[in-house]
Amino acid sequence: MTEAIYLEVSEKTEAAKKAGRRVSVSGMLKFLGVSRSGYLAWLHHVPSDTEKRxxxxxxxxxxxxxxSKAPS
Known part of the structure; x- marks a missing residue:
């Protein structure tokens, strides 16, 4: 559940940057009830070999x- 929130925050932040707007990530995280440190840890997470496999x-x-579902 939390990962979905982090992903949404990242997508909204990127969209705002492309539109030339400034976004308060801290404000979004506070509104969503997610810690900034948790978000930053998720943002810089390197997947393990098991996750990659x-x-x-x-x-x-x-x-x-x-x-298998493609028409022949």
Whole structure:
């Protein structure tokens, strides 16, 4: 759940930067009830080898599923 909030904050921050607006990340985090230190830790997180493998397996499964549903 928290990761979804962090992701949303990151997306909104990037969109605001592209639009040339300034955004208070601290304000957003406070409003959402999330700690700034937790957000920063998530932002700079480096995925472990296990996380990378799980993501690769999940992508492969999704590809196989998508291929099985494609019209012949």
């Amino acid at each position: 799980r993501k690769a397996v999940k992508a492969k499964i999704q590809d196989i599923y998508d291929d």
